[in-house]
Amino acid sequence: MTAEAIIQSLASGLLMGLLYGLIAVGLALIFGLMDVVNFAHGEFLMIAMYATFFLFAFFAIDPLLSMPLVAAALFVFGAVIYLLIVRFAMRAKANAGMVQIFSTFGLAIVMRGLAQYFFTPDYRSVTNSWLGGKTVSVAGIFLPVPQLVGALVAIAAFGGLYLFINRTDFGRALEATREDAGAVALVGIDQNKVFALGWGLGAALVGLAGAIMAIFFYTYPDVGASFALIAYVTVALGGFGSVFGAFAGGIIVGLVEASTAMLLPPSLKSVGIYAVYLLVVFVRPRGLFGSM
């Protein structure tokens, strides 16, 4: 294998990794806020991809333009899911951890079932979008345009999130709630409202990722499952709750996946990601950037 091919595949790995970070960051945000892992996160990605596909198929809105619409729709969806399900799961007196895991798992199964029922199990794809199938050459390396744009969106989203958490009142309320939810209630911040907005924001971020993914990946009811596991690994690698750990975790996962694909048969490429996860948590049981 030539040096050029190696650089080529690491470069695509990096782009994909930034996108993995964007898929995973909503999970990390929600976990950091309220110690809840959303096991339906992959299904959030799935409906974002369907939303993008249908906006394209019925209204001919290019994924690049529908991205904000999809993110806004997912924001509402995430907040509603919090108010309808997660809010009650958090009140459980017995087996609290178990209830959170299985109520969101149940949600994932229902969402998959609904997608099969209404959208059929067929594979859908957005054809002839502005970016789809195009490549660009940067210093002799060919990069797929959708992934490149996805990586740029991911970087912008992380930058925006950083400013948002540090510079706005809501961001500060978010940070304060994750530090000490009880004390926050005392100073008059409605904890429920912060949690609902947190879920909305987390879902909106995966919405952005979904709009990009729909350009170059098939959309089908089970699409979330494969990306969900990668998202959990990404978040856990970075350390649960660390938003910027998810960014770093995504890049690592993308690069490891690309390297594994060069060394092992393509069907084993995920083994590398899983092995790195295990190695990292065996050495650092709370991930790379998680607080001990």
Add this chain to the structure above:
Amino acid sequence: MDSAFTERRRRDLIVAIALAAIAAVVPLFVKNVYVQNVMVLTLMWGALSQSWNILSGYCGQISLGHALYFGIGAYTTVLLFTKFGVLPWFGMLGGGVISAAIAMALGYPCFRLRGHYFVIATIVIAEIGLLLFHNWDWAGAAMGIEVPVRGDSWLKFQFPRSKLPYFYFALALACVAWFVTWWLENSKWGFWWRAVKDNPDAAESLGVVVFNSKMGAAAVSAFLVAVGGSFYAQFVSYIDPESVMGFQFSLLMALPAVLGGIGTLWGPLLGAVILIPLTELTRSYVGGSGRGVDLIVYGGLIIAISLARPQGLIGLFAFKRPVRSPALERKEAVQ
């Protein structure tokens, strides 16, 4: 000795023997093959969930990777039989021993992890196992292996013409898993596990060897699940990586316990009796041609029960008072 606790344990044992006796005569009256099939699956998932419950319920180490042990049990039996002519009964034991050994080898690094880090590690390890079997040509890779079926035989544990032998084996498996749980509940291990689940640090400080008790729970749990896996392989007589090691098996093992009552003696069986017939019915009556209705019903049920009854359905039974340990009652008697 505290009479209330031993009294409850004696009653549990009597109820279990009575239920097993009733279950044993049911297939003599119910001849419908479809119904018999559902009964076999119910008992099998009850047994599996009971075994899962030992590690995840009693000891509190939530595993969503038990499909690995199920698959290893299935593959060991089928590979030994098709490649070397070893009878499935030995394969069953071999699969159990291998799984228990693997569970301890994996537990060694994994039991230092807590919470979600542990859960994700179990999912990821089972996924690695699945991918390796997918690429292992000698073991049939993605195509899987078929068990050559030559007619009814107890020696080869295959019965193409009747469900009854499978039914009785599944019943025996459920009884064994229940009895092991019943017995361990009142042993030193059982008390250690509950202490580890409630507060590992406090348990450690009181002299519980936390690490060893997790390892013990993992080994027992993995052994029983592997026996279930090798039974399943004989029952369906064809296996491939997805159909014995897929993630859905890990989930299916956990659900009956979660619905019935995690960390309880009767929860897994109760959950299986409700969940498995319901799944099979929705699958055959409304689920046809991948419409997804079965998934909607199933997922909806999981959400509803986990929100409405987080302690599991077992709490609905009035005779089931909260588990009271002799130590606790002694303490109260002193006060």
